[in-house]
Amino acid sequence: MTGSLKNMTSRITGRKPVAGPTVGAGYAKGLLEFAVTKGAPRDKLIERSQIAAGDLDDLDNRIPISRYVALFRAGADLANEPALALQYGEAVRMQEISIVGLICEACETTIDVGTQLNRYGRLVFDEGGAQASGMVRLAWDDTGVWIEAVSDFFNRNPLVMEAEFSRLVWNTRAMFASHPDFARMRFPIAIHFTHADPGYRAEYERIFQATVVFGAKWNAMLIDKEFLSLKQPPTNRYVFGVLSARAEALLKSLDSSESTRNRVESLLIPILHTGDPSVERIAEKMGTSRPTLYRKLKAEGVTYEKLLDELRHQMALHYLNGKKVSVNETAYLVGFSDPSAFSRAFKRWTGASPRAARSAKTLSGHTHEA
Numbered sequence: 001m002t003g004s005l006k007n008m009t010s011r012i013t014g015r016k017p018v019a020g021p022t023v024g025a026g027y028a029k030g031l032l033e034f035a036v037t038k039g040a041p042r043d044k045l046i047e048r049s050q051i052a053a054g055d056l057d058d059l060d061n062r063i064p065i066s067r068y069v070a071l072f073r074a075g076a077d078l079a080n081e082p083a084l085a086l087q088y089g090e091a092v093r094m095q096e097i098s099i100v101g102l103i104c105e106a107c108e109t110t111i112d113v114g115t116q117l118n119r120y121g122r123l124v125f126d127e128g129g130a131q132a133s134g135m136v137r138l139a140w141d142d143t144g145v146w147i148e149a150v151s152d153f154f155n156r157n158p159l160v161m162e163a164e165f166s167r168l169v170w171n172t173r174a175m176f177a178s179h180p181d182f183a184r185m186r187f188p189i190a191i192h193f194t195h196a197d198p199g200y201r202a203e204y205e206r207i208f209q210a211t212v213v214f215g216a217k218w219n220a221m222l223i224d225k226e227f228l229s230l231k232q233p234p235t236n237r238y239v240f241g242v243l244s245a246r247a248e249a250l251l252k253s254l255d256s257s258e259s260t261r262n263r264v265e266s267l268l269i270p271i272l273h274t275g276d277p278s279v280e281r282i283a284e285k286m287g288t289s290r291p292t293l294y295r296k297l298k299a300e301g302v303t304y305e306k307l308l309d310e311l312r313h314q315m316a317l318h319y320l321n322g323k324k325v326s327v328n329e330t331a332y333l334v335g336f337s338d339p340s341a342f343s344r345a346f347k348r349w350t351g352a353s354p355r356a357a358r359s360a361k362t363l364s365g366h367t368h369e370a
Contacts, residue, residue, distance in 0.1 A: 020064055020065070020066070021064070021065040021066075021125070021126065021127045021153065022062035022063060022064055022065060022125075022126045023062070023063050023064075023065055023068045023124065023125055023126075024059065024061075024062065024063075024097075024098055024123055024124050024125075025055060025056050025058065025059050025061035025062065025063050026059045026096075026097035026098050027063075027068065027097050027098065027124065028051060028055075028056060028063040028067070028068050028071060029056040029059070029097070030088070030092045030096060030097040031068070031071055031072065031075065031088055031092075031163075032045055032046075032051070032056065032071060032075075034075075034084075034087075034088045034091060034092055035071070035074075035075030035078070035079055035084065035088075038075070038079035038081055038084065038087070039078070039079045039080070040074070040075050040078035040079040041078060044074070044078055045071060045074050045075060045078060048070060048071075048073075048074035048078075049067050049068075049070040049071035049074050050067055050070065051063060051067045051068075051071060058326070059098075059326060062126065065125070065153070065157070065160075068160070069157055069159060069160065072084065072085050072088075072159040072160070072163075073159070076159075082198070082199065082200050083162075083200045083203040083204075085159040085160070085162040085163040085166075086162045086163065086166045086200075086203055086204065086207050087166075087203075087207075088163050088166070088167075089162065089163040089164060089165065089166025089167035089168075089169075089170065089207075090166050090167075090170045090207050091170075092167070093167070093170070093171050093174065094167055094171055095171075098123060098124055099120075099123065099325075099328075099329045099332060099333075100116075100117065100120045100121070100123050100124055101171075103116050103120055103273060103332070104116055104117055105175070105232070106273065107232055108231060108232060109230070109231050109232065110227060110228055110229075110230050110231075110232065111228060113232070114136055114137070114138065114147075116274070117134070117135055117136060118134030118135055118136065118137075119134075119275060119337065120332065121134055121135035121151075123328070123332075125151065125153055125160075127151070127152075127153055134150060134151075135149065135150065135151055136148060136149055136150060137150050138228075139220065143190075143222060144189070144222055144223070144224075144225060145222070145223055145224075145225045145227075145228065146218075146220040146221060146222050146223070147168075147188075147220060147221045147223060148218055148219065148220040149161065149164070149165070149218075149219040149220065154219050155194050155219065158193070158195035158198070161193065161195070161219055162193075165191065165193075165208075165219070165221065166207055166208070168221075169187065169188060169207070169208060169221075170207075172187055173187065175232060175233060176230065176232075176233065178233070179230065179233060181226065181230060182227070182230060185223075185224040185226065185227060186209075186210065186224065187223060187224065187227065188208060188210045188221040188222055188223050189210055189211070189221075189222040189223060189224065190210050190211040190212075190213065190221070190222040191204075191208050191210050191211070191212055191213070191220075191221045191222070192213045192216035192217070192218060192219065192220050192221075192222075193212075193213070193214050193215075193216060193219055194215070194216055194217070194218065194219055195214065195215075196214055196215055197214040197215075201214075210222075259300060260293070260296040260297055260299075260300055261297060261300050261302055261307060263286065264282055264286075264293075264297070264304070264307060265307065265311055267282050267285050267286070268282065268308065268311055269311070269315065272311070272312065272315065272333065272334050272335040273332060273333050273334075273335060274335070275335050275336075275337055277308055277335055279293060279294070279304045282304075309345075312334045312335060312336075312345070313345075313346075313349040315333070315334050316330055316334050316342075316346060316349075316354070317350075319333055319334070320354060320357060320358045327339070327354045327355050327358060330342070330354065331343075331354075342354065
């Protein structure tokens, strides 16, 4: 992903970029609503955090990290609940506040979750740099396997660290609640924080149900190594819960077709979001070689690259027409890591920006000829 997410968003939406580190508006909105349920007055939360209520209406918006942290502090004070951040992570799942949560939920394995979390992590927390290290990584030592939060941002913001580790734990417990192998595990076994004991250790122990260590060398969770081999339970959502009956019917139609093109498209649709729609991956799924797949597509008058481009065009129009997801979400759903690259592709397809097209009553399916 090149350039900062705030600048990408500005190029697509026309909004001025937010200076400095930012968080996705869904996270701030979720925190605001949760604090209200805990008894904090909404108007006071907005006043103290200096977050404009209108900035939370569009989940593509970015909120300065400083204001997000101020919202944590205001909520804890106004609700008279010092452990508000921990409880926010416990109560509100990532799927409810970010497209990244839906991406992770749709992964096949627990290992894939970490890969996608690192790939899309800047949709959650954008520090304004390349963040090549990602958000999390696996680390091994003589005690076992650890999930480590590698971003310096977490070390600087204990309240955010509390919320996100709590969310990771409770997201996982909810997802694997009926999995017999997970039921035999402790998740986590232990959890370490770099910050000092904030004074509500009992709440940490209640939420994590594990050995809690403060003032540690890292922010990390010790897990059962067998957890890494688990497959995630199948989700009822199809491609992040935004494909309509029309798209599902399209998949069934493609599955029943015998043409190579339609077989390829039927395999591509469920994996576009992963950002890895390579010809090698599809050839492997079809039990054939890359050259053979190229030859079969050529015989039908299409190249793999053109097929992929046209499918992304078709699915982007479908998502935006349905008005169920934002422009940025559409970009990631059709496999673009960079929203600005999606914007350029969309203009090539249609002659209009995705936001302008989305605001229209109907999107044309015709490709624009430059």
